[in-house]
Amino acid sequence: MHIHFIAIGGSAMHNLALALHQKGYKITGSDDMIYEPSRSRLAKNDLLPKEFGWFPEKISTAVDAVILGMHAREDNPELLAAKAIGIPIFSYPEFLFEQSKEKTRVVIGGSHGKTTVTSMILHVMHYHQREVDFMVGAQLEGFDTMVKLTEDNDFVVLEGDEYLSSPIDRRPKFHLYKPNIALLTGVAWDHINVFPTFEEYLDQFRIFIDSIVKGGILVYNEEDPHLKKLVEETSNTIRKHPYKTPDFHVESEKTFLNTPEGDMPVAVFGAHNLQNLAGAKWICQHMGIDEEDFYEAIASFKGASKRLxxxxxxxxxxxxxxxxxxxxxxxxxxxxxxxxxxxxxxxxxxxxxxxxxxxxxxxxxxxxxxxxxxxxxxxxxxxxxxxxxxxxxxxxxxxxxxxxxxxxxxxxxxxxxxxxxxxxxxxxxxxxxxxxxxxxxxxxxxxxxxx
Missing domain, CATH: 3.90.190.20 (Mur ligase, C-terminal domain)
Known part of the structure; x- marks a missing residue:
C-alpha cells in the first residue's frame, strides 16, 4: 500500500509515517521545512524528501491514500491534485481509526494530563512485556517511536486530542476514535481560537462521551465538577468508573504513595500527577494488569518528555x-x-x-x-x-x-x-x-x- 504524507515533518505525522513504514507500507511525503528530530529520523529510514516544497507531480493513481497534516493549507498543490484524481484523503486521526477498527481502542482524553496518563499506561505495559499498539504525544524512554501499529496486537492506546483533525476536517481528533475504553482527566477551557466560549468547548467532550461504543467503559476524574456533570448527563449506555487523587505524602523531597502494601516511593510528584496515576491504574486494570503489578511497574516511571x-x-x-x-x-x-x-x-x-x-x-x-x-x-x-x-x-x-x-x-x-x-x-x-x-x-x- 502506497501512502503519501502531506506535511510529513510534523511530530505526529513523521511518527505515523515511520510506524507505517515499519509495517511494510510504501511511504512518500512532502513538507516545506522539516526540523529536528523529525529530519534525522526520517532520513535514517530513507523517508526524508529530497527537496522541500510541494510537488503535485508526486500525486498519481499509484498512490492509494493521502494523509493530510494540520500544517498544510487548504490550497496545498498536492492536496488539490489528490482531490482532482479522486485519491482517498485522510486526516491523521481518521487513518489511525482505519488502522485500529478491529482492535480494542483505549482513548485517553482531557484538557491536560492525557500525555502523562497515556505514557504511564504504556510504561506499565512495556514493563510487563504486554504488546500493545499506541499513539502518544511525547517520546518515551524505551520506545523507538511515538506510534506503533501492528496486525497482531489486540489493544491500541491512543492519546485523544480535542484540537482539529486537519485543514479540511474541523472535527476534534478524539471524536473520530470511537473508544471501547476511555478516560477523561478533566475539562479546562483551551483552544479559544476554535472554541470561543467555554460552553462550545464543553460540547466537544459531550460528543466524545457519546462516541464511546455502547457497553463501553468511561474512567473519569470525579474531582472535576464540569466533567462530573457531563458524565452524569450522558444518556450513552456505558459503564462509568470515577477516580480521584490517591493518598500520598512528601518527605525529604520525595513523594510516597499510600498503597495497600504500604508507602511506596514514586518518581513523579504533585497532586495532579498522582491523580493521573490513579486514572492510569484503572485503565491498566481494564487491560488485564492487576493492582499489585501496576504498582510494581509505576514505581519506575519517571515521566513523559517535557512533562515535569x-x-x-x-x-x-x-x-x-x-x-x-x-x-x-x-x-x-x-x-x-x-x-x-x-x-x-x-x-x-x-x-x-x-x-x-x-x-x-x-x-x-x-x-x-x-x-x-x-x-x-x-x-x-x-x-x-x-x-x-x-x-x-x-x-x-x-x-x-x-x-x-x-x-x-x-x-x-x-x-x-x-x-x-x-x-x-x-x-x-x-x-x-x-x-x-x-x-x-x-x-x-x-x-x-x-x-
Missing amino acids: EKIAESNQTVVYKDFAHSPSKVKATTQAVKEQYPTKKFLACLELHTYSSLNAEFLKEYKDALAAADKAVVFFSPEAVENKRLDPISREQIFDCFNREDLIVHTNSEDFQNFLKEQEYDNQVVLLMSSGNYGGLNFDEIKEWLK
Whole structure:
C-alpha cells in the first residue's frame, strides 16, 4: 500500500509515517521545512524528501491514500491534485481509526494530563512485556517511536486530542476514535481560537462521551465538577468508573504513595500527577494488569518528555522543564513543585506562547496561577502576538491578570536568558513552563550555568 504524507515533518505525522513504514507500507511525503528530530529520523529510514516544497507531480493513481497534516493549507498543490484524481484523503486521526477498527481502542482524553496518563499506561505495559499498539504525544524512554501499529496486537492506546483533525476536517481528533475504553482527566477551557466560549468547548467532550461504543467503559476524574456533570448527563449506555487523587505524602523531597502494601516511593510528584496515576491504574486494570503489578511497574516511571522533566541538577539546585501553558495546568504544576521542595527557593517561569495564552481576554484565566512560587517570571514576545494577529498586550495587563505585584515580565528573549544566567543557583528549584522555547533558549546550556 502506497501512502503519501502531506506535511510529513510534523511530530505526529513523521511518527505515523515511520510506524507505517515499519509495517511494510510504501511511504512518500512532502513538507516545506522539516526540523529536528523529525529530519534525522526520517532520513535514517530513507523517508526524508529530497527537496522541500510541494510537488503535485508526486500525486498519481499509484498512490492509494493521502494523509493530510494540520500544517498544510487548504490550497496545498498536492492536496488539490489528490482531490482532482479522486485519491482517498485522510486526516491523521481518521487513518489511525482505519488502522485500529478491529482492535480494542483505549482513548485517553482531557484538557491536560492525557500525555502523562497515556505514557504511564504504556510504561506499565512495556514493563510487563504486554504488546500493545499506541499513539502518544511525547517520546518515551524505551520506545523507538511515538506510534506503533501492528496486525497482531489486540489493544491500541491512543492519546485523544480535542484540537482539529486537519485543514479540511474541523472535527476534534478524539471524536473520530470511537473508544471501547476511555478516560477523561478533566475539562479546562483551551483552544479559544476554535472554541470561543467555554460552553462550545464543553460540547466537544459531550460528543466524545457519546462516541464511546455502547457497553463501553468511561474512567473519569470525579474531582472535576464540569466533567462530573457531563458524565452524569450522558444518556450513552456505558459503564462509568470515577477516580480521584490517591493518598500520598512528601518527605525529604520525595513523594510516597499510600498503597495497600504500604508507602511506596514514586518518581513523579504533585497532586495532579498522582491523580493521573490513579486514572492510569484503572485503565491498566481494564487491560488485564492487576493492582499489585501496576504498582510494581509505576514505581519506575519517571515521566513523559517535557512533562515535569528534570533537565539539570547541581549545588542543591534542580531545574525542571514542563509543557504547561493552560492556566489550570500552570497552577497545578507550580503548586506541585512548591510542595515537593518546601525548603528551597522557588523560581517559576512561564512563556505565554499559544493563541489562547496571548489573547488579552483569556489572560484573566491566569489569576493566581503563579502564586505558589517565591519569584515568578512571565515571558512573551510582542512579535508572536502580532504574528497571531491578536490585540497587543501590555506589561500592565500581565500584572493585573496574574494578580501578582512582584511579577517580573520579560518581552525580549536575550534579556530573559541573561536574567536566568544571573540567578543565584544555590538551594533553588527552577521551573520553566512553556510549549515553546522562550524565543530560542537552549535548555542544554542551563547545566553549564549551575557549575
